[in-house]
Amino acid sequence: MTRGRHEGSGARGANGRGRGGGPAAGVRGFRRRDRHGRGVRGPMAWPNVPAMRSRSDAFDDHVLDAVERIERRTPAGISDVEFAVELVPPSDPAPWEDRQVPLSRLFPAQAGLPARIVLYRRPVESRVADPRDLPAVVNDIVVEQLASALGVDPVDLDPGYRPEDED
Numbered sequence: 001m002t003r004g005r006h007e008g009s010g011a012r013g014a015n016g017r018g019r020g021g022g023p024a025a026g027v028r029g030f031r032r033r034d035r036h037g038r039g040v041r042g043p044m045a046w047p048n049v050p051a052m053r054s055r056s057d058a059f060d061d062h063v064l065d066a067v068e069r070i071e072r073r074t075p076a077g078i079s080d081v082e083f084a085v086e087l088v089p090p091s092d093p094a095p096w097e098d099r100q101v102p103l104s105r106l107f108p109a110q111a112g113l114p115a116r117i118v119l120y121r122r123p124v125e126s127r128v129a130d131p132r133d134l135p136a137v138v139n140d141i142v143v144e145q146l147a148s149a150l151g152v153d154p155v156d157l158d159p160g161y162r163p164e165d166e167d
Contacts, residue, residue: 059085063142080114
């Protein structure tokens with residue numbers, strides 16, 4: 001009996017299902033990305049490159065920068081206030097709140113819990129026409145809410161602060 005041309009040529013792997021006898025070799029459509037022996041593909045940009053940072057991470061950094069700026073100017077510190085970032089506000093506003101979408105909320109201190117300032121990332125980002133203005137808007141929101149929590153004038157926390165109506 002003569003063998004066919006492909007019968008013993010090694011076209012099938014060790015498991016008899018085709019080339020590359022690895023664990024995923026039997027799965028149709030699976031291709032390893034180590035083509036031509038040059039190694040597995042890496043990310044398009046490295047983790048420390050701004051292209052790899054998410055918008056959420058960048059927004060968190062803007063909030064932290066604003067808080068740090070205020071902490072440097074405030075001798076007493078702001079350790080009794082917590083800051084948080086959420087994606088969107090809850091869908092049911094409190095009865096005393098406007099029907100507008102809030103950019104942030106201040107939850108006053110009560111029953112041993114510190115005051116909490118929550119910034120809502122998506123509404124803030126949607127109100128900014130130019131992404132380069134986002135750090136300034138975040139700074140203004142943090143200054144306004146923190147001034148309200150501490151019972152001081154916003155200009156005392158940030159001398160460069162100017163309310164929108166004074167433009």
